[in-house]
Amino acid sequence: MNIQWFPGHMAKTRRLIAENLKLVDVIIELLDARIPFSSRNPEINTLINNKPRLVAFNKSDLADEQISGQWVKWYAEQGIKCILINSISGKGLNEVKARARELMSEKIERDRAKGKLFTPVRLMVVGIPNVGKSSFINRIVGRATAVTGDRPGVTRGKQWIRINSEIELLDTPGILWPKFEDQEVGMNLAFTGAIKDDIMDIAEAAMELLVRLSKNYPAELCTRFKLEPGILKDIEPLELLETVARKRGCIVSKGQIDYSRIAAIVLDEFRGGKIGRITLEKPGDREETGTVKEVGPEVQTATDL
Incomplete structure (x- = not known):
């Protein structure tokens, strides 16, 4: 993105x-x-x-x-x-x-x-x-x-x-x-809310954020979204987003994932510190x-x- x-x-x-x-x-x-x-x-x-x-x-x-x-x-x-x-x-x-x-x-x-x-x-x-x-x-x-x-x-x-x-x-x-010039900078600004959500694909942003958290803050991620720690090993980004969505009940008709809803939840809870105290760069x-x-x-x- x-x-x-x-x-x-x-x-x-x-x-x-x-x-x-x-x-x-x-x-x-x-x-x-x-x-x-x-x-x-x-x-x-x-x-x-x-x-x-x-x-x-x-x-x-x-x-x-x-x-x-x-x-x-x-x-x-x-x-x-x-x-x-x-x-x-x-x-x-x-x-x-x-x-x-x-x-x-x-x-x-x-x-x-x-x-x-x-x-x-x-x-x-x-x-x-x-x-x-x-x-x-x-x-x-x-x-x-x-x-x-x-x-x-x-x-x-x-x-x-x-x-x-x-x-x-x-x-x-x-x-x-x-x-x-560095799209990682752009993503970090998107994660923290410095860039308006309505100009980007928030589902893709949330998916990328979950991937970052799974690598650097797996315990906090699993605790917040009630995930089994072992599930993070080798999981695909889309599958991780969908798993989190099911844990939060973000499902529409016929069992389809409500991607916009779960994306908003993930971004809001990160920005509000509900997932934990997190720094994205060292x-x-x-x-x-x-x-x-x-x-x-x-x-x-x-x-x-």
Whole structure:
């Protein structure tokens, strides 16, 4: 399945980010902790150039703790500090604010030395669709300010939000890139909901996800769908999907499988963490993970939700 999704408003978002860079002091980039490589938009580095940046792994409560630890170690080896956060519970958000203030300190002192009146330091939040930017903003601000949703494309325009007397924050819509050269990246984005379900074959996506889980998280898969562990050996992808469908009663007339229904169940339960804490990629899975570079005085990484 070849997955590509780049609606017109994303091209506008690229222009919006570029046009507003001169207005902001620090970039906060949110990544999905379940797919730390696939959720990193390769265009962000070019767009933000040398702006100081905080990188936040969001949705870490849904990710495999052991693999998240591997990612934290990997980023540390690149000179990138990782902060584990959770936008729902608020875990780690105070540290994010503290790190942001550290990055802002030089600007604040520079302005004071010039005798300028204090002005709020401005942050910009960027990330792919459905990574949890609005939930992150609402939690860090402390009130429901940004529009939230469980589907990509909810936030369509920029929003300036005052966090406190010292910090203002610019929310931006989710942005993907025009072409996924690596279709595994496209599949990972589809699994996590960064790409709209209605532009792809969800039965094929669910089947591929089940195959991944059968290889890397067989115990969690068998427990959730009440499968006998031995059934996963040498089972064909379609047969696995159909077996799961029968276990959940996704049958229509004459015993036929309701593929759309079981596909929606599999994807929804993965996205909601009901199958277990799962991460779909590890450091070293691709050579490209070694190309991440620091941007600004120090790149911080926060992990969440």
